Amino acid sequence: MEIKLVIFDLDGTLVDSLPGLAHAMNLVLAEEGYPLHPEESYRHFVGHGIKNLVFKALPEEAAREEALLEACHGKMLGTYGRDWDHALRLYEGIPSLLDALKERGIRMAVNTNKDQAITRKIMETAGTQPEETLYVGDTLVDVETARNSGAFCAAVTWGFRTREELEEGGVGWMVDRPLELLEILEGRKKTP
Known part of the structure; x- marks a missing residue:
């Protein structure tokens, strides 16, 4: 297996955007007179786009x-568009x-809330085939995205979902620290 492209999910994989999402949605809830949620609750609200987060909150x-x-x-959308960088940090x-x-x-790409057709376009643009691609994410949505596109998948345990949730979804590789991804690329981590 030779990986030529790594596609990263953004939120929960590369960046911790949970504080900003929670902050923005709680501002909306406060404006509407609804109860606010603790930041940790938002960990379970994310994963299927902003509208789904709003629905759950x-x-x-x-x-x-x-x-x-x-x-x-x-x-x-307006509040998060204004405050998107609230407490934002790279993991x-x-x-x-990345270095x-x-x-x-x-090659590297970032994919966020995209469907199968968009993922395939990213691979075509990068000049790679699905079997030469590793998709890295933190939710079962990311696992499904990788499967649907025919790419290999690695799930990170530092993101928005627990190891247990990811294991239940039948993830290929589990990664506990970023540089562990290099072990996959170098063939030192057992193929799932």
């Missing part, structure tokens, strides 16, 4: 009202990993 009866859901979704070890991949001549 709203009280159940409010989320079922389509007009209110749309209005809150619009407010969230420890990510800069070193190491660059030194090895491995």
Whole structure:
């Protein structure tokens, strides 16, 4: 197996955006007079886009009202668009990993909430085949994205989901620290 392209999920894989997402949605909830959620709750709200996050953060009866859901979704997009960098940080070890991949001549891309067709376009643009690609993410959505595109998958344990959740989804490789990805690329980590 020769990996020529590594596609990274963004949120929960490269960057910890949870504080900013929680901050922005809690501002929307406060404006609407709804209860706020602790930051940790947002770990389970993310993974299927902003609209899904809004749906999960709203009280159940409010989320079922389509007009209110749309209005809150619009407010969230505006609030997060303004405060997207609130407490945003790269995960420890990510800069070193990116440098190491660059030194090895491995192409890199970032994919966030994209469907199968977009993922395939990224591979075509990078000049690689799915079997030459490693998709790295932190949720089962990322695992499905890799499977649907025919790429290999590595799930990171420092992101928004627990190791147990990822193992239940039948993830190939589990990665506990960024530089461990190099072990996969060098063939030192057993193929799933």
